[in-house]
Amino acid sequence: GDSVTQMEGPVTLSEEAFLTINCTYTATGYPSLFWYVQYPGEGLQLLLKATKADDKGSNKGFEATYRKETTSFHLEKGSVQVSDSAVYFCALTPAGNQFYFGTGTSLTVIP
Amino acid sequence: KAGVTQTPRYLIKTRGQQVTLSCSPISGHRSVSWYQQTPGQGLQFLFEYFSETQRNKGNFPGRFSGRQFSNSRSEMNVSTLELGDSALYLCASSLGGRRGTEAFFGQGTRLTVV
Numbered sequence: 457g458d459s460v461t462q463m464e465g466p467v468t469l470s471e472e473a474f475l476t477i478n479c480t481y482t483a484t485g486y487p488s489l490f491w492y493v494q495y496p497g498e499g500l501q502l503l504l505k506a507t508k509a510d511d512k513g514s515n516k517g518f519e520a521t522y523r524k525e526t527t528s529f530h531l532e533k534g535s536v537q538v539s540d541s542a543v544y545f546c547a548l549t550p551a552g553n554q555f556y557f558g559t560g561t562s563l564t565v566i567p
Numbered sequence: 568k569a570g571v572t573q574t575p576r577y578l579i580k581t582r583g584q585q586v587t588l589s590c591s592p593i594s595g596h597r598s599v600s601w602y603q604q605t606p607g608q609g610l611q612f613l614f615e616y617f618s619e620t621q622r623n624k625g626n627f628p629g630r631f632s633g634r635q636f637s638n639s640r641s642e643m644n645v646s647t648l649e650l651g652d653s654a655l656y657l658c659a660s661s662l663g664g665r666r667g668t669e670a671f672f673g674q675g676t677r678l679t680v681v
Contacts, residue, residue: 490669499571499657499672545610553598553661553670554623557610 458483462546462558469536469565477531477561479520479546487548489513489522489529494543494560503531503544536565569593571660571673579679585646588676590658592639598622598663599641600670601633604655613656616641617663648680 463478481489488507492500504513509524518533529546546558572591580586592599600615600623612625616635635641639660645652655677659670 488668492672497674499573499674500659502669502671505669549670553600553615553617553659553663553668554612554625555600555602555610555659555670556612557602559609 458487458548458550458556460546460548460556460558463561465543465560466562466564469563471538471565471567472535473565475531475533475536475540475563477544477546477563479529479531479558481527481529481546481548483527483548483550485550487550489520490547490549490555491518491520491529491531492545492547492557494545496542500545536563538565538567541565571658571671573656573658573673573676575676576674577677577679579681580648582648582650582680584648585644586648586678588643588645588656588658588678590641590643590660590673592641592658592660593671596660596662596671597639598661599635599639600659600661601641601643602657602659603627604657604675605653610657613643645678650680653678653680 459482490505491503493503504515506513506522512521543560547555598617601613615623619635630646633643655675657675658673661670
């Protein structure tokens with residue numbers, strides 16, 4: 457079945473450090489891939505997405521590239537800020553509105 | 568435009584009771600899906616409704632049910648509550664395209680079963 461495996465956390469970084477959160481997936485067919493972010497006490501917010509192989513999603517300095525050959529969608533940011541502290545979820549959807557989520561990676565950025 | 572609205576935000580129920588949660592999707596969105604989020608199991612898909620019909624269903628017992636109205640608003644019902652049903656329940660709204668369009672999430676309903 458479809459599934460997402462995400463890098464375990466928590467991750468603690470200093471401000472302006474480089475961030476990578478690994479995500480790999482298993483899916484039949486050609487899913488769409490997403491990164492969502494969750495701030496404390498909130499629902500999930502879409503961070504970025506990619507709908508086909510080699511697509512690069514980007515938003516707010518975050519980037520992720522849909523790699524079909526390695527079944528990966530790693531999240532990167534060149535310089536993190538304290539305000540980026542949150543839980544990040546990698547997700548895929550084969551179709552419709554049914555998402556498969558990774559376990560989430562908690563990120564804390566310290567000044 | 569208004570986002571996804573879930574009501575109530577917080578609920579405390581007693582074991583054995585039943586509960587109904589509500590979700591109003593973004594205007595124009597025809598698909599509503601529900602997720603249960605717990606520290607141990609993470610985010611798990613419950614079911615999806617599209618144009619008043621259940622389109623997909625996750626692996627949850629029959630105590631969990633839902634429905635969607637003609638205005639796309641959706642309700643989720645849990646009967647005979649168990650302590651393990653304590654969780655954050657999230658609703659997601661989307662246009663519902665088959666290709667896998669992005670979903671917009673509400674803030675969730677925090678259910679505590681005592």
